[in-house]
Amino acid sequence: MLKKKPVTGMKDILPGEMAIRNYVLREVRRVYGGFGFTELETPIVEHIENLSSNQGGENEKLIFKILKRGEKLNLKEAESAEELVDTGLRYDLTLPLSRYYANNAQNLPSPFKALQTGNVFRADRPQRGRFRQFVQCDIDILGESSALAEIELILATTTLLKRLGFKDFTVRLSDRRLLTALAKYSGFPEASYDTVFIILDKLDKIGPDGVREELLKAGFSEPDVERCLGLFKESEGDISSLAAFCAALGDNLPAGAEESLRTIMQSVASVSDGGFKICFDPVLVRGMSYYTGTIFEIVMAEFGSSVAGGGRYDDMIGRFSGQPVPACGFSIGFERIITILSEQGFKVPEEGKRLAFLLDKGLSAERTAQILKEAMALREAGNTVLVSPMKKNRRFQKDTLEAEGYTEIRDFYE
Amino acid sequence: MLKKKPVTGMKDILPGEMAIRNYVLREVRRVYGGFGFTELETPIVEHIENLSSNQGGENEKLIFKILKRGEKLNLKEAESAEELVDTGLRYDLTLPLSRYYANNAQNLPSPFKALQTGNVFRADRPQRGRFRQFVQCDIDILGESSALAEIELILATTTLLKRLGFKDFTVRLSDRRLLTALAKYSGFPEASYDTVFIILDKLDKIGPDGVREELLKAGFSEPDVERCLGLFKESEGDISSLAAFCAALGDNLPAGAEESLRTIMQSVASVSDGGFKICFDPVLVRGMSYYTGTIFEIVMAEFGSSVAGGGRYDDMIGRFSGQPVPACGFSIGFERIITILSEQGFKVPEEGKRLAFLLDKGLSAERTAQILKEAMALREAGNTVLVSPMKKNRRFQKDTLEAEGYTEIRDFYE
Numbered sequence: 001m002l003k004k005k006p007v008t009g010m011k012d013i014l015p016g017e018m019a020i021r022n023y024v025l026r027e028v029r030r031v032y033g034g035f036g037f038t039e040l041e042t043p044i045v046e047h048i049e050n051l052s053s054n055q056g057g058e059n060e061k062l063i064f065k066i067l068k069r070g071e072k073l074n075l076k077e078a079e080s081a082e083e084l085v086d087t088g089l090r091y092d093l094t095l096p097l098s099r100y101y102a103n104n105a106q107n108l109p110s111p112f113k114a115l116q117t118g119n120v121f122r123a124d125r126p127q128r129g130r131f132r133q134f135v136q137c138d139i140d141i142l143g144e145s146s147a148l149a150e151i152e153l154i155l156a157t158t159t160l161l162k163r164l165g166f167k168d169f170t171v172r173l174s175d176r177r178l179l180t181a182l183a184k185y186s187g188f189p190e191a192s193y194d195t196v197f198i199i200l201d202k203l204d205k206i207g208p209d210g211v212r213e214e215l216l217k218a219g220f221s222e223p224d225v226e227r228c229l230g231l232f233k234e235s236e237g238d239i240s241s242l243a244a245f246c247a248a249l250g251d252n253l254p255a256g257a258e259e260s261l262r263t264i265m266q267s268v269a270s271v272s273d274g275g276f277k278i279c280f281d282p283v284l285v286r287g288m289s290y291y292t293g294t295i296f297e298i299v300m301a302e303f304g305s306s307v308a309g310g311g312r313y314d315d316m317i318g319r320f321s322g323q324p325v326p327a328c329g330f331s332i333g334f335e336r337i338i339t340i341l342s343e344q345g346f347k348v349p350e351e352g353k354r355l356a357f358l359l360d361k362g363l364s365a366e367r368t369a370q371i372l373k374e375a376m377a378l379r380e381a382g383n384t385v386l387v388s389p390m391k392k393n394r395r396f397q398k399d400t401l402e403a404e405g406y407t408e409i410r411d412f413y414e
Numbered sequence: 415m416l417k418k419k420p421v422t423g424m425k426d427i428l429p430g431e432m433a434i435r436n437y438v439l440r441e442v443r444r445v446y447g448g449f450g451f452t453e454l455e456t457p458i459v460e461h462i463e464n465l466s467s468n469q470g471g472e473n474e475k476l477i478f479k480i481l482k483r484g485e486k487l488n489l490k491e492a493e494s495a496e497e498l499v500d501t502g503l504r505y506d507l508t509l510p511l512s513r514y515y516a517n518n519a520q521n522l523p524s525p526f527k528a529l530q531t532g533n534v535f536r537a538d539r540p541q542r543g544r545f546r547q548f549v550q551c552d553i554d555i556l557g558e559s560s561a562l563a564e565i566e567l568i569l570a571t572t573t574l575l576k577r578l579g580f581k582d583f584t585v586r587l588s589d590r591r592l593l594t595a596l597a598k599y600s601g602f603p604e605a606s607y608d609t610v611f612i613i614l615d616k617l618d619k620i621g622p623d624g625v626r627e628e629l630l631k632a633g634f635s636e637p638d639v640e641r642c643l644g645l646f647k648e649s650e651g652d653i654s655s656l657a658a659f660c661a662a663l664g665d666n667l668p669a670g671a672e673e674s675l676r677t678i679m680q681s682v683a684s685v686s687d688g689g690f691k692i693c694f695d696p697v698l699v700r701g702m703s704y705y706t707g708t709i710f711e712i713v714m715a716e717f718g719s720s721v722a723g724g725g726r727y728d729d730m731i732g733r734f735s736g737q738p739v740p741a742c743g744f745s746i747g748f749e750r751i752i753t754i755l756s757e758q759g760f761k762v763p764e765e766g767k768r769l770a771f772l773l774d775k776g777l778s779a780e781r782t783a784q785i786l787k788e789a790m791a792l793r794e795a796g797n798t799v800l801v802s803p804m805k806k807n808r809r810f811q812k813d814t815l816e817a818e819g820y821t822e823i824r825d826f827y828e
Binding site for chain 1: 415416417418419420421424425426427428429432433435436443445447448449450452453454455456457458459460461463464467478479480481483487489492493494495498499500501503513514516517518521522523525527533535537546547558560562565566569573677680681684685686687733734735736766770773779782783786787790793796797798799800801802803814815818
């Protein structure tokens with residue numbers, strides 16, 4: 001007997017969930033399309049060298065690796081798994097997009113507003129609600145260095161979330177350069193900035209005392225830690241908090257970082273017609289090591305962790321083409337959004353009627369043809385018509401059909 | 415420097431082609447949805463045991479295999495590649511669908527009308543127009559043994575092709591049981607039936623003389639070969655040809671096969687409102703070894719090989735669940751259809767207007783916010799609005815935008 005369960009950590013998607021996924025993807029294409037984003041696709045299989053180039057942080061440990069084929073596979077002499085593979089499954093859409101842009105820039109507009117949706121793969125420890133194959137949905141603006149990129153990304157993403165029925169969410173905003181300046185201002189040694197950032201990222205969860213404890217435990221000096229934590233007391237997330245925070249950092253902060261954050265916050269707030277807040281959050285970190293400037297995410301109090309995240313990564317494309325290209329992207333948590341909608345009992349709006357035609361076994365060929373013709377005409381007019389043989393247990397058959405959304409059930413006898 | 419080309423045999427999809435692909439997928443969902451097909455999804459990664467179970471014919475030689483992870487990978491003691499892998503990339507959608515149905519039947523309606531679209535992978539020799547990652551698009555009816563399944567599959571597929579603008583195509587129809595009866599009638603030894611079928615499949619390309627030559631070269635006896643070829647002279651593809659062919663086969667043909675083909679041909683012809691022909695083709699073979707009954711494909715004279723194919727595979731699901739379930743499917747050649755539409759210069763119908771707002775560098779924050787607000791209102795009303803910084807070479811920028819379909823370009827200065 002063959003195996004009937006899906007492979008570990010991956011899932012079969014049932015029609016009910018699939019309808020919600022398709023609905024969200026339709027809205028994604030409609031809303032992002034309205035902002036001038038155009039869709040593209042990269043292969044799911046990527047060069048192992050690209051996947052292992054230290055852009056992906058922890059994800060590089062979770063790559064599904066594909067065995068070389070034919071003569072290239074030299075099992076006898078191979079001393080490590082690396083010698084057996086030349087490709088792997090992509091773990092995100094940002095790295096392949098950078099490769100794509102380097103490869104196709106001459107055929108793309110500049111700036112290029114890119115929309116991608118597709119499966120990515122991470123061999124994470126299996127756990128509830130987390131799968132090894134999942135869909136990401138990213139928008140990116142490549143070739144645009146001004147804050148207009150961030151503003152359009154945030155307006156597009158918040159418009160989509162509102163269209164999907166979400167409200168009362170908050171866009172949290174910061175800049176990698178502020179984090180670096182903070183570490184410098186505090187006096188932490190430069191080699192351990194990343195360690196500091198990972199601990200600071202936990203402020204929301206473990207509070208200032210927890211962060212203090214972890215920083216001290218990691219061996220940082222008490223005066224440095226206090227200097228760092230001292231800066232957070234004032235921040236309330238508004239423009240004046242940003243100004244105060246930046247003023248305290250002084251010369252540690254490069255020119256332009258504060259102005260850019262202020263422009264983004266003010267523009268988004270004045271253009272949007274409400275429904276969400278945008279605020280400066282000095283301890284926003286975002287995991288990926290490739291970010292170089294603005295970073296942002298969207299949180300909703302009722303759903304814990306973030307439902308969207310992104311930032312500026314001006315150095316990545318240059319690693320493929322040799323020519324640096326400014327780049328900024330925003331990714332919605334597609335699977336998270338699907339889970340939330342499913343749990344809320346979201347119903348996809350129906351277009352047209354849903355009819356079921358049940359055919360008795362004894363129908364002649366002529367009568368069957370007549371019925372099928374009627375079904376074809378109703379379908380042509382935009383309705384769904386299921387044609388099915390009538391079953392012995394008709395009560396059960398009708399209940400099942402009604403549960404599937406068929407509101408009109410017709411029986412046909414000779 | 416990282417690698418900027420995609421991996422061998424796979425491709426980056428540019429926005430122009432992507433728009434056509436999305437359009438076709440929208441029509442697929444609309445038309446098949448109207449017939450009551452519901453969409454599902456299986457993981458791209460499948461158990462290697464399932465992929466290597468002799469259901470997939472030649473495709474099983476073309477599997478991308480994924481390396482085991484962690485402790486499971488025992489490189490030192492492995493003597494063959496098989497010991498290093500436990501999963502691979504699916505090479506079609508039919509095998510995973512059978513696994514899916516066996517796994518989820520209790521949560522699915524019966525009969526189950528399934529729609530799937532998704533990437534499949536085959537490590538074929540790279541050649542023009544043929545890729546190692548490509549999209550398949552299948553409809554299947556599971557749990558329905560009557561000819562109603564075939565009729566609905568053919569009506570749905572031909573409706574879709576007509577909706578996509580194709581006409582003058584031909585549905586070719588036969589039954590695996592006729593082929594077996596033919597081989598028996600001719601006197602070929604049972605063990606070599608598959609060899610006979612593969613050669614017969616070439617009749618279209620190499621003609622009766624070519625087939626005769628190949629059969630004789632393969633060692634079959636001259637009387638058997640002549641007896642076999644003698645049957646084809648009469649066939650003109652209509653109902654009476656079918657009757658004559660079946661009459662000649664006599665007792666070699668199991669009961670019901672002829673009647674089922676006749677019902678399908680007559681029903682489809684009388685229900686459809688024309689635009690295509692349906693005919694009996696005694697030498698239709700179809701490659702996959704899992705077919706058990708009806709087989710069919712759609713050809714268009716101008717495009718050479720087939721644009722859709724399928725058939726009945728009543729034994730496959732039982733290999734997963736132990737319980738046989740009748741099953742029948744039809745698959746359009748998605749990539750082939752995209753190639754044909756692209757080469758014909760197909761333009762995706764636009765919804766709403768496409769406007770480009772070009773912003774001068776000197777604009778104040780207030781004015782920029784005003785412009786963005788106007789863009790948001792136009793988007794809300796269903797239009798596409800691209801907001802972009804004005805470039806120095808304005809002529810070039812406008813030409814590029816017009817080529818992208820932006821019909822209204824507005825310049826904004828302070």
